[in-house]
Amino acid sequence: MGYKHNKEEILEVGYQVIRKNGYHHVGINQILKEAGIPKGSFYNFFESKEDFAKQVITHYGQNNTIWLTSYFNESKETPLKTLRSFYGLLIQYNEEDDYASGCLINSMGNETGRLYDDLADASNTQFSEWIDVIAQVVQKGQEIGEITKKFTASEIAEYLHLGMYGTFFKMKVTRSRAYMDTWLEMTINFIKA
Amino acid sequence: MGYKHNKEEILEVGYQVIRKNGYHHVGINQILKEAGIPKGSFYNFFESKEDFAKQVITHYGQNNTIWLTSYFNESKETPLKTLRSFYGLLIQYNEEDDYASGCLINSMGNETGRLYDDLADASNTQFSEWIDVIAQVVQKGQEIGEITKKFTASEIAEYLHLGMYGTFFKMKVTRSRAYMDTWLEMTINFIKA
DNA sequence: ATAAAAATAAACCAATCGGTCTAATTCCGT
């Protein structure tokens, strides 16, 4: 049967709440309330708020790595078109979310990166795993001559993903996807062979 | 003679403290302490913490618009080289700052953009003014055939600046400028005619 | 000189912060 609560569901609630409100703006009590768990359970699972945040980052990162991998595996388009569709889909998800959050890793990294080394390291680790997955698609595109070879696959993968992170600022302060679409068009144009 | 304190010095302290620690992580008391002013003076000048933050954003934005303008006016290089030097200088400033903060507008926009509309609007207003200044340099580069005409000057200016914002995430979680230099090289390469 | 206005100063407020503690309950291995 197991006990009433488990770490995964608390991590999922934490992810949803923190991504919309940020780390420092969210209190433990808010997470307890939304997850429907008492404080004792929380501190039974997690050492501290910071430890909790670290596990939220890792949980989200790993889930996303799995999703990314399967998305790219299932794509029947060419590598460059796959990348365009992929980032187009991310933009669409952000629109459906009313531009509320962007990416947890990016938001947490920017808000807490220089304040808590362990959160920075956790964010960087997860981010790097995503880049590795994306870089594999880029490399295939380079091999078939669809993507420029002026830069390495890894550099281009990071260029793509960090470029999108940059657009999240504009997205949030304008509550619009307008520039994100422009960014995608420009970036695909720049990296094509 | 005037009174003992003035808004400008409080705004400057607020800028320094918030850029390093974020908005929600900083309390009024911390700002009072660092600025050496009593609480009564703070609430005499500012309606609330949110109102204070809005004025910090505007203060920083306007100071930066002035600095940007004079930097570009005084540059004796060609437009594209001026842009490269400019972003190279920004990277250097971040290194000298031990990668502590990136850009206040970007950090605040990402942390609070979807929580407080007035802060989002203030950030967007200041950002747009910077883009206008940068776009003038881009346009000159386009006119002399140094920068691509595939996209408008304004689009390229935003592409540059938001691209740099994207690198701030990587900078903070790795405490390094390594990717920022790569990003600059790639971007200049992409936008050149 | 004087009165109104602005700024200074800090005590004070309810609410919330992250975290601790003790007790009761539930689960699991034997």
Add this chain to the structure above:
DNA sequence: ACGGAATTAGACCGATTGGTTTATTTTTAT
């Protein structure tokens, strides 16, 4: 069935949060 361990439950803690209040001082306008 039973004992130990894990989990649940929430009252409680000191510190801090953003903000208010009241009194005093300083500046400015008349």
